[in-house]
Amino acid sequence: MKILVVEDENKTAAFLKKGLEENGFAADLANDGVTGAALARQGAYDLIILDVMLPGQDGWSVLKDLRQRQNHVPVLFLTARDAVPDRVHGLELGADDYIVKPFAFSELLARIRTILRRGAVRQAATMQVADLEIDVQGHRATRCGQPLDLTPKEFLLLSLLARRVGQAISRTVIAEQVWDINFDSGANIVDVHIHRLRAKVDDSFKVKLIHTVRGIGYVLEDRSKG
Incomplete structure (x- = not known):
């Protein structure tokens, strides 16, 4: 399965890519929101790991654009934005899960596998x-x-x-x-x-x-x- 990681912090992005590939996933990286949105629109991914605070285009607008285009690829927010209103907003936009940094990779991996077992589902209003x-x-x-x-x-x-x-x-x-x-x-x-x-x-x-x-x-x- 193929995962897109949209993360502007190079060390975190490299860590995620390495960990995902060691666990049998193919992983692409995007270091800004504009590139991430463009890759996501191609529809070739089973899941997207998305930061919120990104250069060019923030993660909120990336997800909002995908859902408006009826693209229902599963999205997992991985972000330092830990306030309850941020979590609510992410779910309202159609995210499948929300993990706050710093994080344990083992938990992230478990969440990813849970989402993929459920499969991509349309996020209804x-x-x-x-x-x-x-x-x-x-x-x-x-x-x-x-x-x-x-x-x-x-x-x-x-x-x-x-x-x-x-x-x-x-x-x-x-x-x-x-x-x-x-x-x-x-x-x-x-x-x-x-x-x-x-x-x-x-x-x-x-x-x-x-x-x-x-x-x-x-x-x-x-x-x-x-």
Whole structure:
């Protein structure tokens, strides 16, 4: 499989290329956004690793241009931009994953393989699970047509669960994705926010959508028809 790495820091780009090739991938490099966008538009890649802060054209606009062209190649943001609004924005634009620098290559590789197993999927403007609808670009969510009053972190958490609907996500992964916490003490933060999210998404409705997976974490799915 072929991966495009769009990264302007030469040492990081070389490290990524070497690591990917050692693990059986073919990798091309682009050191600026304009070149990266041009290569991405050719449609010859199975996945793109994309920085945000790039010369010429930033990563946000590169991804936005691809999605507007109905190019749904999987994109993984790898960036130092670690604020929650940045993560939300990346997902809203149609990114498949978001990793903050500094990073562990083993984790990056695992994320890449997970994305590739899912395959390229069209990033819809909305995601729907039962009567829950998430307007990704509008940053809104409704249940049975009723608006849910979510904070930015709650929306990011719900979006993460919805993008992997039916798939159990560990507390560690949730903590890293939403709060940039990669140690065990982050589990309590996850549990507290899941409790608050359930209060808004599930408590007023008969069918519950957010479920605990014992020993793992949480999953978003409709079990009413199971």
